[in-house]
Amino acid sequence: MTTPIPLLSLKAQHERLAPELRQAVLKVVDSGIFILGPEVKQFEAEFAAALGARHAVGVSNGTDALRVALEAVGVGPGDEVLVPSFTFIATATAVSALGAAPVFVDIDPVTMTMDPTAAAAAAGPKTKAIIPVHLFGQPADMDELCALAEEKGLRVVEDCAQAHLTTYKGRTVGTIGDAGAFSFYPSKNLGAAGDAGAVTAMDPDLAEAVRQLRNCGRETGGPAYRHVRVGQNCRLDELQAAVLRVKLKHLAEWSAGRQAVARRYIQNLQGLPIFLPDPGRSGTSHTFHLFVVRCDRRDELAKHLTARGIGNGVYYPIPIHRQPAYQEVLIRPTALPHTEEACRTALALPMYAELEPEAVDAVCQAVKDFFKGS
Ligand SMILES: Cc1ncc(COP(=O)(O)O)c(C=O)c1O
Numbered sequence: 001m002t003t004p005i006p007l008l009s010l011k012a013q014h015e016r017l018a019p020e021l022r023q024a025v026l027k028v029v030d031s032g033i034f035i036l037g038p039e040v041k042q043f044e045a046e047f048a049a050a051l052g053a054r055h056a057v058g059v060s061n062g063t064d065a066l067r068v069a070l071e072a073v074g075v076g077p078g079d080e081v082l083v084p085s086f087t088f089i090a091t092a093t094a095v096s097a098l099g100a101a102p103v104f105v106d107i108d109p110v111t112m113t114m115d116p117t118a119a120a121a122a123a124g125p126k127t128k129a130i131i132p133v134h135l136f137g138q139p140a141d142m143d144e145l146c147a148l149a150e151e152k153g154l155r156v157v158e159d160c161a162q163a164h165l166t167t168y169k170g171r172t173v174g175t176i177g178d179a180g181a182f183s184f185y186p187s188k189n190l191g192a193a194g195d196a197g198a199v200t201a202m203d204p205d206l207a208e209a210v211r212q213l214r215n216c217g218r219e220t221g222g223p224a225y226r227h228v229r230v231g232q233n234c235r236l237d238e239l240q241a242a243v244l245r246v247k248l249k250h251l252a253e254w255s256a257g258r259q260a261v262a263r264r265y266i267q268n269l270q271g272l273p274i275f276l277p278d279p280g281r282s283g284t285s286h287t288f289h290l291f292v293v294r295c296d297r298r299d300e301l302a303k304h305l306t307a308r309g310i311g312n313g314v315y316y317p318i319p320i321h322r323q324p325a326y327q328e329v330l331i332r333p334t335a336l337p338h339t340e341e342a343c344r345t346a347l348a349l350p351m352y353a354e355l356e357p358e359a360v361d362a363v364c365q366a367v368k369d370f371f372k373g374s
Contacts, residue, residue, distance in 0.1 A: 084131075
């Protein structure tokens with residue numbers, strides 16, 4: 001067996017940035033300011049600028065980013081929110097945490113993001129919002145979903161946890177709907193040294209609502225013990241913000257690196273009985289948080305790759321509407337055939353910016369050998 005190739009490695013990234021990261025962390029420790037200080041403020045400004053968003057508000061993780069964004073746009077008990085079932089469970093649990101109900105919508109079979117026609121069919125009188133998920137780094141069909149939202153008076157919270165810097169028709173995701181929710185979980189395209197997240201918004205009042213909700217209901221700049229909302233504590237901390245500021249400077253370059261890896265995969269894997277991701281439908285970019293192929297013999301292929309030391313992963317094996325956690329509370333359960341199909345066939349291949357061309361070729365060779373039966 002040749003050198004193992006992991007699904008994800010942060011080693012090269014961390015080795016390169018270690019001196020700068022240590023310095024940034026020490027600076028915070030020496031300052032003695034750990035909560036809502038200059039690092040969070042500057043990170044928020046820099047992240048907003050990188051996306052072209054008017055506002056970015058740092059929060060504790062991507063799940064809280066979704067929850068506070070939903071609360072800020074007015075989602076509450078008794079409301080319904082349209083969400084895909086083919087996503088990480090946080091997309092739905094953020095809705096449930098507010099006493100609202102996720103209504104699961106099927107995906108488009110090509111992009112694996114929410115199907116606008118299915119969303120239109122699932123919308124009902126209690127529907128308050130839609131969460132398009134830009135899954136694996138590929139943007140959802142925002143024109144159609146925003147048109148539906150407009151027609152039905154729904155709010156749009158984009159789940160951008162896997163799509164930092166992904167663009168859709170000239171705009172960066174997180175700036176198209178009412179709000180964007182980002183995760184900086186360490187394995188994300190922009191990852192902290194722990195849990196972290198952010199909400200983006202164009203509307204200053206919405207951004208202020210998020211700031212209040214993340215900080216115990218305090219008004220920005222207001223007295224410490226006056227609370228204008230029933231908020232929670234889900235602040236981004238100074239240490240994570242300092243780490244994120246170091247890494248944010250490299251995000252565009254890392255995205256380009258991922259896209260180069262994807263192009264090489266796509267070139268090398270043509271002609272095999274697998275469905276390949278699209279590097280960017282017209283007017284969109286794909287930032288390849290994951291490189292996910294689909295294959296009818298997915299489990300056999302996964303086993304073959306693992307035996308050759310090649311990392312791989314199933315995102316996601318069980319759709320949310322089939323998770324035990326949601327069986328008691330399913331709203332209007334409908335057939336979601338494309339979601340089921342994706343759960344049965346999707347397989348992620350190694351993907352990170354520093355993945356060497358030779359390693360990509362070795363993965364491709366192993367995939368080819370699988371279909372040759374060798
Ligand atoms: C699509 C999606 N939404 C939401 C989240 C939640 O983010 P976090 O793990 O930071 O809470 C994640 C990440 O894990 C995700 O992949």
